Amino acid sequence: MTARCSACSPRSAYRRGTPGIGRPCRYFDSLLGNRECNCGCGKSISRGDFLPGHDQRAIHERIARIGTVKDFITWFDQTWKPGEVA
DSSP: OEEEOGGGSHHHHHHTTOTTOOOOOOEEEOSTTOEEOTTTTOOEESSSSSOTTHHHHHHHHHHHHHSSHHHHHHHHHHHOOTTOOO
16 A cells, blocks of 8 residues: 655645645555455455445345345344344
8 A cells, every 4th residue: 555644745735824735745655554355355445344335245245145135134133133242
């Protein structure tokens, strides 16, 4: 992941009273944030747990393993015990 110095961003320059003028900044490869999407696609993410739309992809792949949406709901209701923390 390539990171940018927050002190050099145009937004911080605007806060300092010099809109649109930022200091030159350096980019560097950060070891932080090199994570993969939790849907299992293997793509890199910089924030959150999923790429946009991939949470729905993961849910529907798991529903398909059970069968239909109705089959999934029936299975879930029989498996999950009320009061159980997810």
